[in-house]
Amino acid sequence: MGAMLRVGGCWAAAAVLPLMAWAAKAGERPVYLNPSAVVADAAGGRAYVALSGAGEIAVVNLKENRKVASWKTDLPPQGLALSPDRTVLAVVMGEGEGRLALLGVGDGRVRRQWAAGFSPAAPAFMLGGKMLAVASRHAHRVGFYAAGSGARLGAVACGREPVALVPSADGRRIFVGTYLPGQPATAEHVACTVEVIDAARRRRIRVIDLPNGSSGLHGLAASPDGKWILATHILGHYQVPTNQLERGWMNANALTVIDAEQMEVLGTALLDDTTLGAANPWGVAVTADGGTLVVAHAGTHEASIIPFAPLLDMLRAGRQKSSTEAGAAYGVERDLTVMQRAGRIRLRMPGEGPRQVAMAGRRALVLEYFSGRMVVLDLAQKELARIQPQTVALGEEPPMDTVRKGELRFSDARLCFQAWQSCISCHPAVRADGLNWDLLNDGIGNPKQTKSMVFSHATPPAMGHGIRASAEVAVRAGIRFIQFAEVVEEQATAIDAYLKSLRPLPSPYLVKGELSARAREGREIFNRIGCADCHTGPYFTDLQSYKIRHAAGQDAEREFDTPTLIEAWRTGPYLYDGRAATMEEALRIKSKWTQGLGDEELRALAEYVLSL
Structure with a gap:
């Protein structure tokens, strides 16, 4: 049978298409798949992948490692959740005013659909599947809905840009990962947070501060026993001038482990090695037996495979005040040997841009954003260092045009000396990270806010004092003096093209697209x-x-x-x-x-x- 297409609200088999799905009209850009979210049904042998670029859900047979169906969505899908009984797939859609749809997993038909607020993300089933929580990223709140009727039960304000939700083991609390710091940049402690909401009472009960300088939180996951919450994020050392990169001087890449019961940080571990960064940690997941965790590194195009027990032991030891333990005295969050001592394996991905991760038993499912594929890592084998990644095509991925190449390079730590950071380390979502940085182009000791890249090429000069005559000059200076690398003109030109292509998202303050x-x-x-x-x-x-x-x-x-x-x-x-x-x-x-x-x-x- 051919691909499934929706016609008049119904699903029908399509004949062989005369053109590839990504073929664009003259003058238009190609349509890339952009795999952005994945959930696994290990018992059912299936995975569901949100393709936000293609506007569809890809269904993957995990026994055969192949895509078996495609379900079109009304708006670009942004997040997925599988109901506890594994019969319903919740899909949040749209970057602006969005919707939430409940699909039957047997045929992909929409059972119910309703408005889900502005920029919905990260749906999560609560209270045994009776309730759905949805983050409204740019409205800075979490909304709650009755799963049966779609009735809105309320909303809870939270920190800046909630992007990840993880229910507690009993389904009564939900942990919320915020993307950016919400404090004034001149505050003593500036960092994104993990917050805890009581789902039944719909009340925020705890704000857990991540280490000072934390931003760009992408991954949030729970251990299978519910004891630990894991968060991946950048750890910016904004207090120092940007005059070097060695040993994570400017940006390090971190994993914070939170005690779910106590609702407090156990510790933060650096994912970098002493002379090699692990830039832009993204998705994180733990195997069903709780023994191994996997972190995707979007900047270095790798996956970290980390034995969990040794890492927990080191984090516990790091909390103890011991003069005999160098790591404890100096602080685990500054120790670049933690991953090596824990037995971490760095695995190069076959493609580019590994981001989201889900676990199906002891198989890790990693989405490659720029390759349009899912990679399966079998963690059950004895010699993990010899894992052979298996790739699953999620559709037809067109060749990269110049803009797409620029998007890749903007998030590519291979451009950077020792791979400590990429452009998105300081410009998450190609905007600003909420931190003050002391760049040396206008002196030392006068830090300033990171700026958004939207319309940067149309509004010269660049930088706070206009030090750079144009954004083109700033791009090349950034590669040389922030990434500490030689400029490859083809890559810089591609980044220019990507930044010029950016368009602002309509404001959530508008009412039906108009001023209030x-x-x-x-x-x-x-x-x-x-x-x-x-x-x-x-x-x-x-x-x-x-x-x-x-x-x-x-x-x-x-x-x-x-x-x-x-x-x-x-x-x-x-x-x-x-x-x-x-x-x-x-x-x-x-x-x-x-x-x-x-x-x-x-x-x-x-x-x-x-x-x-």
Whole structure:
């Protein structure tokens, strides 16, 4: 039988297509598969893979390691969850206003579907399958729905950009992994969090801080016995100047283990080796017997296979104050020998961009984002160092065009000296990581916020003080002075093409795509008090530089480039040093223009800017 296509809401077998599924019309870009989420039904011998680029769910037979069906979705699928009885697949779809669909696993038919908020992610069944939790990434909350009816039961506010949800062993609590720090960048502790919500009462009961400098949390998983929660993230050492990379000086790559019962961090282990980074840890999963965990490294195109018991022993020892234990005295989270001592195996993946990981018994299923494949690792064999990865094609993956090559290189630590980091280490989702970094291009001792890359090529100059004449210059300087590598012009040109292709996501503050009544009032204030004098034109910048009153220290008398306001709703904290956690706080600090405004007017002005 051919591929399954939906026609008029029904599924029908399709004849052989005259063109490959990825073939594009003249002038259009190819459609890449972009495997983005995977869940496994080990007992049923199946895996389900969300292909966000192709807009479908791929069904894989794990006994034969081959794709056996495709189920089209109304919007790009972003996350998956399998019901406890293994009969229903929950799918969240859409990057903006999204939906949640419940599909029967036998035929892929939609049983129920409902609105799931803005930027839905990471669905999870709770309370024995009676409830569904869904993260609303850019609304910074977790919503709860009755699985039977789709009725919205409530929502709980949480930290910045929740991207991962993991239920507790009893299904009554849910652990929430947040993507970015939510504090002002000038705070003493700046890091993303893992938060705990009581599902029945729909109340946040604990905020677990990850180590200072943590950002870019991608993976969150539980051990099979429910005792441990595992989180993968970047560990940025933003307190030091960016003058070297050795030994994780700038960015390290980490795995944090949380005691699920106590709801506190047991310890953080570096995934890097002494002279070789393990950039951009992404998905993480534990074998059914609890003995081995697997971490995908998107930047180095590897998988780490880690014996879990020795790692736990070292983390426990690291908590003890012992002068005889060098690792304990120095801190496990700074020890670059932990993985070697734990017996970790670094396995090179056959393709590029390994990201999400799921476990089917002792078989790890790893999605290769840029190769459009699933890789199966059999961890049951005795000599893990000799594992032969088995690849499963998920569809027709087109050749990379220049933009796609640039997307790969932007997240590719092979460009970097010793593979410590890639561009997305500091620019997660090609935006900002919420940390202040002391780049040496404008002096030392004057750290500033990381900037979003959206429209960077259209709004020269680049950097806070406009040090780089253009984004093209900044890309090449970044490769040379942040990645500490020689510039390969073909790669730099591809990165330029990728960054130029970026488009902003419509703001969650819009109402059906339009400004709210309050934002329209804010627009009038924006124009009346003079904001539009500098923040003008299609990008809301005049491309000029000015001195600013709130600048301090070495920057007090220097001019700053006028930044674009497009997508400001997702680029906080605000001002050049991130001292303002919210837009309203930033507007109060810029008192020259806002000093005559009342509280309601300030809120309206903030809502307008956040709607751009």
